[in-house]
Amino acid sequence: MILTIGSLKGGCSKSTLTVNVAAELARLGKKVTVVDADPIASTTNWVADREERSPDLPAVIGVQKKGNLRATLLDLEASADFVIVDTGGYDSQELRTAATASDLLIVPMKASPLDLDTLPKFVKVVEGIMDFNAELEVRGLFTQASTHAMDKRLDESRDILSDYPEIPLFDTTIYQRSSYMDVMPVGRGVVEWSDSKAKAEIQVLVQEMINLG
Numbered sequence: 064m065i066l067t068i069g070s071l072k073g074g075c076s077k078s079t080l081t082v083n084v085a086a087e088l089a090r091l092g093k094k095v096t097v098v099d100a101d102p103i104a105s106t107t108n109w110v111a112d113r114e115e116r117s118p119d120l121p122a123v124i125g126v127q128k129k130g131n132l133r134a135t136l137l138d139l140e141a142s143a144d145f146v147i148v149d150t151g152g153y154d155s156q157e158l159r160t161a162a163t164a165s166d167l168l169i170v171p172m173k174a175s176p177l178d179l180d181t182l183p184k185f186v187k188v189v190e191g192i193m194d195f196n197a198e199l200e201v202r203g204l205f206t207q208a209s210t211h212a213m214d215k216r217l218d219e220s221r222d223i224l225s226d227y228p229e230i231p232l233f234d235t236t237i238y239q240r241s242s243y244m245d246v247m248p249v250g251r252g253v254v255e256w257s258d259s260k261a262k263a264e265i266q267v268l269v270q271e272m273i274n275l276g
C-alpha cells in the first residue's frame with residue numbers, strides 16, 4: 064500500500080505523521096519504507112536518528128527522492144508492505160506524481176479555521192490527480208488539536224470541512240501533545256514512548272488506514 068502525506072501548508076504535521084505511522088506499522092511487524100520528498104529532510108533525519116539512537120527498534124527504511132516519484136514508488140512497493148511519502152508543504156511535482164501512484168492521500172490540517180484557507184486550491188490539485196488515479200482514496204486529518212475543553216476550533220474546522228466532500232475526514236483526530244516533539248530526535252514514534260493518549264490516537268489512525276487498503 065502506498066500512502067502519500069500531502070498539503071499546501073507548512074507545519075501541519077506531515078513529517079510527524081509520516082514517522083509515527085511508520086513506527087506503528089513497523090511495531091505491527093510490517094515492512095515499511097518512508098520516502099522523503101521534502102528537501103528539509105525531517106523524515107530522513109528521523110530514520111538516521113532511529114538507526115543511531117534506537118537501534119533495537121524495528122527497522123524503517125528511508126529513501127530520499129525528488130522530481131517524479133511515480134516509478135520509484137511502484138518499484139519500492141514490490142518489496143515493502145507500506146510505502147509512506149512525506150512531501151513539502153506546497154504544490155509540487157513530488158506531491159502530484161506520488162499521489163498518482165498512491166492508494167491513499169492523507170491531508171493533514173491544523174485544527175483551526177485560519178489554517179484551512181488553502182482547501183479550495185487543494186481540492187483542485189486532488190481533482191487533477193484523480194484524472195490519472197481514479198482509485199485514489201483521499202482523507203483529511205485534523206492535527207495539533209487543542210486539548211482544552213473550551214476550545215471550539217476543532218468543531219469549527221469540522222464544520223468547514225463539511226463543505227468539502229472531496230476530502231472526507233478520518234474519524235481520528237491528532238491532538239497537540241509534547242510527546243510528538245519529544246520522540247522525533249531519538250528516532251522513535253509515540254507508540255514507542257510513555258504517552259498512552261498519543262499512542263492510542265496513532266494506533267486507531269493506523270487501523271483506519273489499514274481498513275482502507
Ligand SMILES: Nc1ncnc2c1ncn2[C@@H]1O[C@H](COP(=O)(O)OP(=O)(O)OP(=O)(O)O)[C@@H](O)[C@H]1O
Pocket residue numbers: 072073074075076077078079080101103105150151152206207208237238239240241243244247
Ligand atoms: N500533534 C502534535 N503535537 C505537538 N506538536 C506537534 C504535533 N505535530 C507536529 N508538531 C510539531 O509541529 C512542528 C511541525 O510539524 P511537522 O514538521 O511534522 O510539520 P510538517 O507539515 O512536516 O512541516 P513542513 O511543511 O515544514 O515539512 C514540529 O515542531 C512538530 O514537532
Ligand SMILES: [Mg+2]
Pocket residue numbers: 077078079101103105149150151
Ligand atoms: Mg515536514
